[in-house]
Amino acid sequence: MSYEVVLQNKYDLRELVESITLTDSLDQIAYQASIAIKVPADFPGIEPGHEIRISGVPFGASNRVPLLHPGVVWDCGSTAGQTKHMNLTVYDRTIYLAKSEDECLFAKGGTASQRLKQHAANWSIKLASVPDTKTKLNKAVYRAQTIYSMIMADLKETVKSGGDMFIPRMTSAGLELFKIGGNKTVWRLEGIEEATQSRTLEETVTRVKVLGSSADENAPSKVLAIASGQTAEYGVLQRIVQDENVKTADAAKKLAESMLTGKGLSYSVSCIDLNTVRAGDQVNFNGLNLIVTSVSHQLGDPGHMTLELATYEDVKRRYFLEH
Structure with missing residues (x-):
């Protein structure tokens, strides 16, 4: 081999x-x-x-x-x-972040990038590229849970506040924050052995209502924002959202708009192996730029790989906006 x-x-x-x-x-x-x-x-x-x-x-x-x-x-x-x-x-070696638990308190105003750097320092993990996620986060009190769950909670809050999607990824240079779809080389999938496509309205959201907390249990919650999408095409499929980190009308509006989604679209593809493709990468399949949600490489000469692919918006909804 x-x-x-x-x-x-x-x-x-x-x-x-x-x-x-x-x-x-x-x-x-x-x-x-x-x-x-x-x-x-x-x-x-x-x-x-x-x-x-x-x-x-x-x-x-x-x-x-x-x-x-x-x-x-x-x-x-x-x-x-x-x-x-x-x-x-x-x-x-990021497995240690998934298997290790701790308690952490983070003050308001820090970013997911800054908090990742703190975790890396605490666990003596070498860092590679950690771009600025920019979004200022709310105060966080993380009781006993895995370091990975804390990192993902910060990255999800970043997206809910209108920021970009990032995932932690270990490379030979160290731990990095990788922007979803941010790979420099976008491979076109060829040598297709099998491909299936799935389309569904099962998780479609065409209206989002963001509610604030109510001090009176007998009174309705305050509506912070409402956003509507493809109601004419798919009907009204409404999602109610209450998030304690969303306190302003502007933040609520960003969250509501980010949760709107059309029909679900996903692909499963088996093809000739491209051994550097990772989950989170963007690839081109039949002229569509899609995000790899999972990949299995059977290494060989030649090798084969099986990928699950989704649209950028579906990735945001399924992995960053769902509670």
């Missing part, structure tokens, strides 16, 4: 690898690899916690680059017969 798998920055396992699958999703922070290897008699031991990296040559390039690095072996299991085989589950 042309893909390089190096254990403890010392042992090249390339000749032992039987298969590698990389999976990424907007629902998870850590990039995951499943590696199957055959185990010879002189094989070095592998234990959870060991460092590992996976590298390969991107499509159209000639030099090998890290695909999952820094990685950590999380699970390993083996079966013994005439030949011994081992299966490894590997994550990039």
